[in-house]
Amino acid sequence: MAAEIEGFFKNDLRDKIASSKLLVVGAGGIGCEILKNLVMSGFKDIEIIDLDTIDVSNLNRQFLFHKEHVGKAKAVVARETALKFNPNVEIKAYHDSIFSTDYGVSFFQRFTMVLNALDNRAARNHVNRMCLNAKIPLIESGTAGYNGQVELIERGVSQCYECMPKAAQKVFPGCTIRNTPSEPIHCIVWAKHLFNQLFGEDNADEDVSPDTADPEASGDAGKEALDSESNEKGNVERTSTKQWAKNCDFMPEKLFNKFFNDDINYLLSMSNLWKTRTPPKPMKFGEHDEIIAEMSDVASSAGVVRDQKVWTIAECQQVFAESVNNLKEQVLKLNEDDNLVWDKDDKDAMDFVTSCANIRSTVFAIPRKSRFDIKSMAGNIIPAIASTNAITAGFVVLHAFKVLEKKFDQCQSVYVRAQPNARNQIFVPEKFITPPNPNCYVCAAKPELILKIDTEKITVKELRDDILIKEMHMVNPDVMLDGKGIIIISSDDDETECNEAKLLKEMHIVDGCILKVDDFFQNYELTITIIHKTAERDDPKFEIVADKDVLKTAESVEEVKKQKKEESTSQPQPGPSNGASSSSNGTKAYESDEDDLIIVEPQSLVAEKRKHSAGGEDESPGCKRIRIEQEPTASSSKGSTAMCSIDDDEDLICIDDD
Numbered sequence: 001m002a003a004e005i006e007g008f009f010k011n012d013l014r015d016k017i018a019s020s021k022l023l024v025v026g027a028g029g030i031g032c033e034i035l036k037n038l039v040m041s042g043f044k045d046i047e048i049i050d051l052d053t054i055d056v057s058n059l060n061r062q063f064l065f066h067k068e069h070v071g072k073a074k075a076v077v078a079r080e081t082a083l084k085f086n087p088n089v090e091i092k093a094y095h096d097s098i099f100s101t102d103y104g105v106s107f108f109q110r111f112t113m114v115l116n117a118l119d120n121r122a123a124r125n126h127v128n129r130m131c132l133n134a135k136i137p138l139i140e141s142g143t144a145g146y147n148g149q150v151e152l153i154e155r156g157v158s159q160c161y162e163c164m165p166k167a168a169q170k171v172f173p174g175c176t177i178r179n180t181p182s183e184p185i186h187c188i189v190w191a192k193h194l195f196n197q198l199f200g201e202d203n204a205d206e207d208v209s210p211d212t213a214d215p216e217a218s219g220d221a222g223k224e225a226l227d228s229e230s231n232e233k234g235n236v237e238r239t240s241t242k243q244w245a246k247n248c249d250f251m252p253e254k255l256f257n258k259f260f261n262d263d264i265n266y267l268l269s270m271s272n273l274w275k276t277r278t279p280p281k282p283m284k285f286g287e288h289d290e291i292i293a294e295m296s297d298v299a300s301s302a303g304v305v306r307d308q309k310v311w312t313i314a315e316c317q318q319v320f321a322e323s324v325n326n327l328k329e330q331v332l333k334l335n336e337d338d339n340l341v342w343d344k345d346d347k348d349a350m351d352f353v354t355s356c357a358n359i360r361s362t363v364f365a366i367p368r369k370s371r372f373d374i375k376s377m378a379g380n381i382i383p384a385i386a387s388t389n390a391i392t393a394g395f396v397v398l399h400a401f402k403v404l405e406k407k408f409d410q411c412q413s414v415y416v417r418a419q420p421n422a423r424n425q426i427f428v429p430e431k432f433i434t435p436p437n438p439n440c441y442v443c444a445a446k447p448e449l450i451l452k453i454d455t456e457k458i459t460v461k462e463l464r465d466d467i468l469i470k471e472m473h474m475v476n477p478d479v480m481l482d483g484k485g486i487i488i489i490s491s492d493d494d495e496t497e498c499n500e501a502k503l504l505k506e507m508h509i510v511d512g513c514i515l516k517v518d519d520f521f522q523n524y525e526l527t528i529t530i531i532h533k534t535a536e537r538d539d540p541k542f543e544i545v546a547d548k549d550v551l552k553t554a555e556s557v558e559e560v561k562k563q564k565k566e567e568s569t570s571q572p573q574p575g576p577s578n579g580a581s582s583s584s585n586g587t588k589a590y591e592s593d594e595d596d597l598i599i600v601e602p603q604s605l606v607a608e609k610r611k612h613s614a615g616g617e618d619e620s621p622g623c624k625r626i627r628i629e630q631e632p633t634a635s636s637s638k639g640s641t642a643m644c645s646i647d648d649d650e651d652l653i654c655i656d657d658d
């Protein structure tokens with residue numbers, strides 16, 4: 001072991017390594033490499049946690065796992081294999097989620113430091129908050145293809161994981177997905193939702209049927225179509241798609257005709273929608289001009305050609321029928337209450353989504369895509385590269401040494417790049433540690449933010465589930481209306497269950513109100529000022545503004561725009577400025593909890609670039625995004641490259657981790 005080689009480490013560091021206690025969160029691509037590095041460096045007391053089991057697709061890069069380990073707990077196997085490198089280490093493995101209430105602040109306080117090797121924003125936010133509370137250093141890391149990043153998070157010394165708003169994940173309004181798709185991704189999201197409606201867990205937010213509440217269709221929704229014969233067959237039981245499908249024994253033809261003919265006819269009857277759009281063309285099962293015989297191999301064969309060619313409509317129909325039959329078989333094997341879980345690596349699930357997305361695309365005159373492209377868009381995929389993980393894990397452990405020596409000034413973030421930069425660097429360090437953002441709604445002394453929200457449309461349940469939990473990554477929040485002492489949401493479910501269905505307005509949460517939010521588990525208190533804003537169709541129903549100054553800027557910009565509009569009435573009003581905020585109003589294109597580490601370019605380089613760019617845009621400190629491809633391929637960046645809003649600021653890069 002390195003620590004045992006005389007002179008390898010200074011004695012002081014060697015002792016600190018031997019006496020420290022580390023927690024590694026995540027035993028995937030980076031986590032396995034970190035664990036191996038730690039045991040080889042001389043660390044003696046390590047705990048590792050991972051909620052997952054080993055999948056065959058992990059084996060090409062997670063070298064602590066072998067074929068015989070498939071199906072076993074990652075943390076447990078990682079421990080066993082790491083002990084073979086160095087048996088003189090205490091390693092404790094937990095096969096569990098870090099969100100479990102077993103791992104509260106006192107659990108974290110037992111460690112000298114925590115090393116994150118996660119793959120999703122929710123868990124990263126959570127560990128960030130726990131380490132801030134426990135007052136222990138956290139080393140955060142992530143990779144995306146050839147890019148990687150390592151940063152230190154130390155209360156009062158550096159930015160925390162939430163100091164800078166992450167690029168908003170691209171959100172698609174429910175109306176677009178259900179009524180008026182215009183891009184392949186809209187149809188892919190719809191097809192994933194359809195999978196869940198038919199075979200997975202029922203989720204009211206993922207309804208695939210025409211949205212009659214669409215304000216743009218106002219009033220004319222489908223009366224005519226509802227009366228028609230086809231709708232009597234197709235559109236009944238709109239709320240229980242799964243039951244309806246079970247009743248017709250998942251017959252592919254019936255399912256097909258409901259979703260691609262009857263529902264489309266229903267949509268056509270919402271005539272307001274088609275005044276400025278190309279109306280969709282309903283399609284019935286078996287209706288196509290193509291010769292089935294020529295493509296029989298597509299349904300049955302596997303391999304590159306099948307994945308990379310764009311299937312004809314006849315092929316899509318054939319694959320649809322086959323995948324429905326196979327998924328039905330899978331569902332029938334489950335207990336009554338169990339469901340299938342959509343998985344990009346499940347052949348039938350992926351075939352189903354590819355065929356459905358392409359059929360819907362054709363109905364709406366949108367170009368079809370290959371299975372390969374759809375998989376990368378639906379599965380949010382970027383190839384994970386073993387060497388990037390290894391290099392990044394190496395930097396994590398080098399940072400850990402510096403933290404042990406309390407050399408925080410040497411713990412600048414490090415970026416692993418795909419290409420050498422202008423200074424011929426592949427590993428690019430920041431010049432300085434970026435200090436905490438005094439307005440951060442997590443690590444500031446008194447965290448607060450502004451929530452612009454449609455108080456007449458959002459319910460208390462949506463406030464809790466979609467905003468506080470999903471968007472702001474709390475675990476079990478209590479909410480009180482300040483000044484009035486009214487408890488709106490209690491973490492003790494029963495107490496406030498009766499409030500859940502009420503609109504915020506009905507609970508007296510209106511413009512100017514202040515909410516006191518407290519997440520006991522995360523030991524996190526937040527003050528939220530409510531600003532009411534009426535959300536029109538496709539508008540976000542809420543917007544989180546973490547920095548009041550940004551809000552002021554955004555509002556003054558809008559004010560100026562408004563005045564300009566009044567001055568010249570011919571100009572259409574642009575949408576609201578996004579500023580340092582994130583927003584959501586419906587269906588996320590990609591799973592919100594996955595793959596969204598933002599990797600920023602070193603500030604120094606950005607400053608340099610800005611100097612060189614003639615007449616640059618307004619400067620906003622912190623997070624920078626690059627212009628990104630709208631539809632990532634597997635070889636470009638993972639999903640959230642497509643999630644990032646695309647703007648003209650060339651200094652911004654935003655990529656995911658693996």
Ligand SMILES: Nc1ncnc2c1ncn2[C@@H]1O[C@H](COP(=O)(O)OP(=O)(O)OP(=O)(O)O)[C@@H](O)[C@H]1O
Nearest residue numbers: 026027028029049050051052097098118119123658
């Ligand atoms: N809440 C959590 N608690 C504990 N471990 C988590 C949590 N969320 C994610 N993880 C783990 O973090 C690890 C991240 O590793 P990695 O990015 O290599 O993902 P993977 O699932 O192994 O690979 P891929 O996503 O590329 O198939 C995973 O093993 C995952 O199970």
Ligand SMILES: [Zn+2]
Nearest residue numbers: 160163440443
């Ligand atoms: Zn912060």
